[in-house]
Amino acid sequence: MTTLSVIIPTQGRDTLERTLRSCLDAGLRPDDEILVVADTHEPLIGNIIEMMSRAMRSMDLYIPNNFLVTHDAGHHCFGHCQINHGLEIARGDYIVLNDDDDVFASGAFDRIRAAADELPEPRPLLFRFQSMFGVVYWLEPHAGTAYEGQIGGHCAVFPNDKRLGRFSCRYNGDYDYIRSTLDNWGGDSEAVWIDDVIAIARPPVEVLV
Numbered sequence: 001m002t003t004l005s006v007i008i009p010t011q012g013r014d015t016l017e018r019t020l021r022s023c024l025d026a027g028l029r030p031d032d033e034i035l036v037v038a039d040t041h042e043p044l045i046g047n048i049i050e051m052m053s054r055a056m057r058s059m060d061l062y063i064p065n066n067f068l069v070t071h072d073a074g075h076h077c078f079g080h081c082q083i084n085h086g087l088e089i090a091r092g093d094y095i096v097l098n099d100d101d102d103v104f105a106s107g108a109f110d111r112i113r114a115a116a117d118e119l120p121e122p123r124p125l126l127f128r129f130q131s132m133f134g135v136v137y138w139l140e141p142h143a144g145t146a147y148e149g150q151i152g153g154h155c156a157v158f159p160n161d162k163r164l165g166r167f168s169c170r171y172n173g174d175y176d177y178i179r180s181t182l183d184n185w186g187g188d189s190e191a192v193w194i195d196d197v198i199a200i201a202r203p204p205v206e207v208l209v
Contacts, residue, residue: 002116004109005033005092005160009079010100012038012048019100020055026198027109033067033092037082040072080167080174083153087164093122095158097174101202102154108198112157115194122159124182124191129154132202138193145188148175154199156181 006023010016016036023034038048045068052068069089073081083097094116098104108127115125129152130136139150153174158164158181165180167173182188 001029001031002094002113003029003031003033003092004094004096004112005035005086005090006096006098007035007037007083007086007090008098008100009037009039009082009086010048011079012045012051013100014051015101016048017051017055019098019103020052022103023109025106026104027107027111027113029109032109033090035086035090036068037079037086038068038070039076039079039082040070045070075169077169078171078173080169083177084166087166090160092160094125095156095160095164096198097153097156098199099154099201103200103203105197105200108196111194111196111198115192116157119192122161124159124185125157126151126155126178126191126193127157127196127198128194129199130197130201136197144193146175146178146182146191148172148179151175151178153177154201157198 008019036048036052038045049068071082071085087095094112096112112125116122126138128136128138137150137152138155156178163181163184165177165184168176182191
């Protein structure tokens with residue numbers, strides 16, 4: 001069974017607990033891994049630990065691979081350096097990303113696993129996600145090419161191997177992660193495009209989990 005490493009960068013926003021709780025409805029399994037990577041702000045670490053504890057208790061599911069790690073990049077860049085640190089230590093078969101103010105869609109991990117398990121060998125998967133403005137990315141169904149501004153980091157579910165790219169420190173650094181990974185695999189044609197929304201950015205109250 002395919003295992004997932006879920007990487008969530010955080011500065012300790014109160015929405016982190018909601019993000020973590022959404023993992024259960026997404027299909028989290030005990031052999032998956034959750035990596036919460038905190039941008040080092042010592043006064044907030046206690047708050048982050050408490051939110052993680054409450055979320056895990058509410059799930060009623062023991063996740064042995066549940067870690068809080070810290071990474072001080074010496075500057076702030078939208079959590080991108082924290083994600084890169086998570087990529088260095090992740091151990092799951094596939095990498096899944098989300099922000100600490102967003103949630104995973106119901107059944108998202110189940111759909112990821114189903115897609116991965118159908119493949120004869122691992123390949124990059126590009127799902128869709130709904131932005132805070134209601135726009136669903138990628139923008140063009142089955143476009144076959146990843147364009148900057150039309151795809152985001154939430155879409156990328158990549159095999160955890162040496163071909164993984166990295167986030168840059170600019171705002172659209174998630175595209176650089178997608179672009180470099182696909183290039184390392186041999187191009188956009190190596191990706192499997194899947195028309196399912198797996199994450200929702202900053203959802204309104206009525207869809208909170």
